[in-house]
Amino acid sequence: xxxxxxxxxxxxxxxxxxxxxxxxxxxxxxxxxxxxxxxxxxxxxxxxxxxxxxxxxxxxxxxxxxxxxxxxxxxxxxxxxxxxxxxxxxxxxxxxxxxxxxxxxxxxxxxxxxxxxxxxxxxxxxxxxxxxxxxxxxxxxxxxxxxxxxxxxxxxxxxxxxxxxxxxxxxxxxxxxxxxxxxxxxxxxxxxxxxxxxxxxxxxxxxxxxxxxxxxxxxxxxxxxxxxxxxxxxxxxxxxxxxxxxxxxxxxxxxxxxxxxxxxxxxxxxxxxxxxxxxxxxxxxxxxxxxxxxxxxxxxxxxxxxxxxxxxxxxxxxxxxxxxxxxxxxxxxxxxxxxxxxxxxxxxxxxxxxxxxxxxxxxxxxxxxxxxxxxxxxxxxxxxxxxxxxxxxxxxxxxxxxxxxxxxxxxxxxxxxxxxxxxxxxxxxxxxxxxxxxxxxxxxxxxxxxxxxxxxxxxxxxxxxxxxxxxxxxxxxxxxxxxxxxxxxxxxxxxxxxxxxxxxxxxxxxxxxxxxxxxxxxxxxxxxxxxxxxxxxxxxxxxxxxxxxxxxxxxxxxxxxxxxxxxxxxxxxxxxxxxxxxxxxxxxxxxxxxxxxxxxxxxxxxxxxxxxxxxxxxxxxxxxxxxxxxxxxxxxxxxxxxxxxxxxxxxxxxxxxxxxx
Amino acid sequence: xxxxxxxxxxxxxxxxxxxxxxxxxxxxxxxxxxxxxxxxxxxxxxxxxxxxxxxxxxxxxxxxxxxxxxxxxxxxxxxxxxxxxxxxxxxxxxxxxxxxxxxxxxxxxxxxxxxxxxxxxxxxxxxxxxxxxxxxxxxxxxxxxxxxxxxxxxxxxxxxxxxxxxxxxxxxxxxxxxxxxxxxxxxxxxxxxxxxxxxxxxxxxxxxxxxxxxxxxxxxxxxxxxxxxxxxxxxxxxxx
Numbered sequence: 088x089x090x091x092x093x094x095x096x097x098x099x100x101x102x103x104x105x106x107x108x109x110x111x112x113x114x115x116x117x118x119x120x121x122x123x124x125x126x127x128x129x130x131x132x133x134x135x136x137x138x139x140x141x142x143x144x145x146x147x148x149x150x151x152x153x154x155x156x157x158x159x160x161x162x163x164x165x166x167x168x169x170x171x172x173x174x175x176x177x178x179x180x181x182x183x184x185x186x187x188x189x190x191x192x193x194x195x196x197x198x199x200x201x202x203x204x205x206x207x208x209x210x211x212x213x214x215x216x217x218x219x220x221x222x223x224x225x226x227x228x229x230x231x232x233x234x235x236x237x238x239x240x241x242x243x244x245x246x247x248x249x250x251x252x253x254x255x256x257x258x259x260x261x262x263x264x265x266x267x268x269x270x271x272x273x274x275x276x277x278x279x280x281x282x283x284x285x286x287x288x289x290x291x292x293x294x295x296x297x298x299x300x301x302x303x304x305x306x307x308x309x310x311x312x313x314x315x316x317x318x319x320x321x322x323x324x325x326x327x328x329x330x331x332x333x334x335x336x337x338x339x340x341x342x343x344x345x346x347x348x349x350x351x352x353x354x355x356x357x358x359x360x361x362x363x364x365x366x367x368x369x370x371x372x373x374x375x376x377x378x379x380x381x382x383x384x385x386x387x388x389x390x391x392x393x394x395x396x397x398x399x400x401x402x403x404x405x406x407x408x409x410x411x412x413x414x415x416x417x418x419x420x421x422x423x424x425x426x427x428x429x430x431x432x433x434x435x436x437x438x439x440x441x442x443x444x445x446x447x448x449x450x451x452x453x454x455x456x457x458x459x460x461x462x463x464x465x466x467x468x469x470x471x472x473x474x475x476x477x478x479x480x481x482x483x484x485x486x487x488x489x490x491x492x493x494x495x496x497x498x499x500x501x502x503x504x505x506x507x508x509x510x511x512x513x514x515x516x517x518x519x520x521x522x523x524x525x526x527x528x529x530x531x532x533x534x535x536x537x538x539x540x541x542x543x544x545x546x547x548x549x550x551x552x553x554x555x556x557x558x559x560x561x562x563x564x565x566x567x568x569x570x571x572x573x574x575x576x577x578x579x580x581x582x583x584x585x586x587x588x589x590x591x592x593x594x595x596x597x598x599x600x601x602x603x604x605x606x607x608x609x610x611x612x613x614x615x616x617x618x619x620x621x622x623x624x625x626x627x628x629x630x631x632x633x634x635x636x637x638x639x640x641x642x643x644x645x646x647x648x649x650x651x652x653x654x655x656x657x658x659x660x661x662x663x664x665x666x667x668x669x670x671x672x673x674x675x676x677x678x679x680x681x682x683x684x685x686x687x688x689x690x691x692x693x694x695x696x697x698x699x700x701x702x703x704x705x706x707x708x709x710x711x712x713x714x715x716x717x718x719x720x721x722x723x724x725x726x727x728x729x730x731x732x733x734x735x736x737x738x739x740x741x742x743x744x745x746x747x748x
Numbered sequence: 749x750x751x752x753x754x755x756x757x758x759x760x761x762x763x764x765x766x767x768x769x770x771x772x773x774x775x776x777x778x779x780x781x782x783x784x785x786x787x788x789x790x791x792x793x794x795x796x797x798x799x800x801x802x803x804x805x806x807x808x809x810x811x812x813x814x815x816x817x818x819x820x821x822x823x824x825x826x827x828x829x830x831x832x833x834x835x836x837x838x839x840x841x842x843x844x845x846x847x848x849x850x851x852x853x854x855x856x857x858x859x860x861x862x863x864x865x866x867x868x869x870x871x872x873x874x875x876x877x878x879x880x881x882x883x884x885x886x887x888x889x890x891x892x893x894x895x896x897x898x899x900x901x902x903x904x905x906x907x908x909x910x911x912x913x914x915x916x917x918x919x920x921x922x923x924x925x926x927x928x929x930x931x932x933x934x935x936x937x938x939x940x941x942x943x944x945x946x947x948x949x950x951x952x953x954x955x956x957x958x959x960x961x962x963x964x965x966x967x968x969x970x971x972x973x974x975x976x977x978x979x980x981x982x983x984x985x986x987x988x
Binding site for chain 1: 761768772776805837841
């Protein structure tokens with residue numbers, strides 16, 4: 088049987104034995120159908136076949152908008168086609184391995200070997216072992232250097248690729264930044280290589296180096312200042328002429344030209360974020376110093392409000408969804424937010440459509456918008472103050488005043504919400520126990536406010552251990568040790584134990600250690616990743632599968648340790664493993680912002696205050712695309728308003744908080 | 749107004765769970781602009797009544813839902829047009845086979861169905877295995893009671909299979925191919941699953957299980973809640 092023929096009949100008997108088989112059938116309503124007849128035409132041999140892969144389960148990966156956007160764009164082209172694949176859960180993997188079945192696409196159920204590219208979306212470090220596993224299941228050698236011309240090219244995009252170094256041995260190429268345009272250029276290069284009938288993989292990789300935004304790890308040589316566990320990167324040199332230094336990221340100047348996905352597919356089985364998603368802007372200049380997404384996706388590019396409305400209207404009619412999410416890193420900051428929400432609410436004559444804003448701003452304005460869109464049962468509202476004291480929030484540049492939060496919470500309880508959920512980070516730079524315990528104090532104050540409106544208000548506190556990320560001001564910060572994070576979580580648990588209105592949740596600090604190492608690691612970590620994978624450490628994002636022991640063994644075998652990769656403070660002159668990549672941010676801006684952080688100096692949002700030259704706009708000929716020159720109503724976070732009063736009102740329980748209506 | 753839809757399940761979509769199919773149906777109803785009524789309360793749900801659940805992995809020629817229409821809402825009301833509109837909005841493999849109005853007061857699908865009929869394809873290799881299976885079928889049919897151990901609500905219980913097996917027949921493949929097991933299984937006082945019957949017969953992995961019919965009874969006659977091809981505006985068949 089030819090690899091390009093569907094293989095569903097061989098998969099079918101296996102599906103009868105596994106949990107939730109619906110996640111392997113595809114068949115989504117509205118999904119664009121990949122057209123294999125393109126491969127039959129006169130130029131059929133140069134049609135580039137992409138297998139877009141998400142290294143986690145279908146339920147997690149299917150809603151990923153980036154993957155759906157590229158799926159549509161590629162299938163629209165006459166010289167490309169794309170299908171999708173997700174990590175098979177362990178039960179199906181076992182069945183596949185014993186039946187000798189390879190990784191398959193879920194659109195028309197073809198073997199991975201029918202494709203020219205295996206292109207991964209990398210959104211989380213803990214999925215790296217799944218990537219190796221899927222490459223292996225595809226019948227492809229996990230290390231690039233062992234692959235031949237018959238194997239698909241293994242590439243990756245997504246936020247984690249801003250430091251792809253731990254995966255350098257496994258990835259043939261990496262794409263930095265927005266994918267909409269670059270996938271077309273990659274298609275053309277691969278198509279030419281196919282048409283020329285070349286068997287030389289290196290030739291293809293050399294050509295790919297010429298595509299702006301593409302990084303080919305094999306084209307760079309990394310030297311270290313020693314060979315012990317604590318060796319540092321000494322230099323990174325381009326060893327091919329075609330290899331750029333540094334490698335720039337891609338940035339779409341205008342989102343309006345890319346109204347994708349145009350036909351968001353509706354899954355037949357349950358997935359996360361199962362709703363219509365419309366991206367209202369990309370990029371964020373709030374400047375939260377812990378937030379990698381906000382740093383690497385600059386500048387802010389808004390979608391015109393009319394286009395948002397049209398995409399919402401058409402999307403709801405086409406999909407049959409009764410919920411639409413306006414997505415971005417901070418949707419309440421969208422210039423047209425009030426009008427857009429109003430239009431959706433007004434056009435919904437039967438009152439069945441709900442609108443969600445995945446990142447609600449912490450102020451009464453945010454609550455007012457939530458009230459406008461959430462007409463049904465008001466169960467819970469989520470805010471992310473991130474830190475428990477004003478001092479700490481100045482360090483991380485999340486400039487929410489206590490009064491903003493308490494105003495928002497008061498407004499939420501007074502309008503009928505019964506539960507408030509608060510997200511925090513612990514293990515932040517300069518954090519003291521007083522800062523950590525500030526989280527408990529804030530939660531208790533929220534309960535007190537809630538009791539003015541109802542007998543039994545509920546506050547959920549969710550705490551994650553902070554993991555520093557590349558291309559943020561905190562990239563030089565030594566992460567808290569596992570023991571320290573564990574101790575801080577214990578402090579909070581003890582402090583909140585007696586308050587029966589507060590529910591306390593926390594992330595596993597052991598997983599934060601592994602995430603931290605992978606996030607800022609260098610190429611030497613690759614063998615430890617491979618070793619952990621060979622021990623069976625897949626699905627490490629899933630608490631039932633996570634195994635710190637496997638990672639510890641793998642690291643020990645390779646002579647590496649978390650103290651070096653995760654817990655160590657970096658100095659200004661250290662060569663960072665990702666320094667040959669360019670996220671658009673000047674290194675001196677990031678260093679300045681880091682020193683500002685240590686001095687508790689906040690930095691306002693540059694959309695409405697003067698430019699501080701982070702590099703995102705100036706170096707790239709793009710600018711913020713914002714429809715409104717004035718900051719959004721309400722709220723002080725980074726808008727340059729009233730920052731100096733932020734520390735006031737610490738004892739809100741004693742002060743009557745103005746109820747905003 | 750209450751409209752009954754009969755639909756089939758075939759191909760890849762047989763791996764959907766009962767809950768998945770319900771969600772797919774509700775979205776299709778919304779996209780097809782069928783003026784479905786909604787329940788009262790904080791989170792209104794479309795008023796759709798489901799028949800007996802079909803196990804994940806099985807195909808069917810006879811699945812049913814009842815859709816309650818809201819007299820106040822505009823939209824497609826004619827059962828034939830509803831059938832056409834839904835067909836367009838459903839994924840390949842979920843196909844509307846018949847539609848008709850039923851009286852509002854008619855017994856619910858779950859209560860009115862008394863037996864279900866199945867067609868199972870089995871990979872039986874060799875005449876010996878086939879003979880063994882045929883013998884087991886004969887023994888089961890000849891017995892007065894046939895206790896099996898099954899799991900119900902997480903607990904092992906013993907259940908008499910015999911009264912629930914209304915008909916059972918196994919035929920040898922003529923000229924190769926899978927053996928065919930046909931069974932009619934009772935649903936009262938509670939249903940027996942095809943997998944439980946197959947387990948009792950020592951079959952662990954059938955190639956394909958397909959529900960071919962669901963039967964109601966009225967005046968001693970066996971009828972389907974909606975006959976195939978029945979697109980008439982009013983189905984008398986189920987006005988029980």
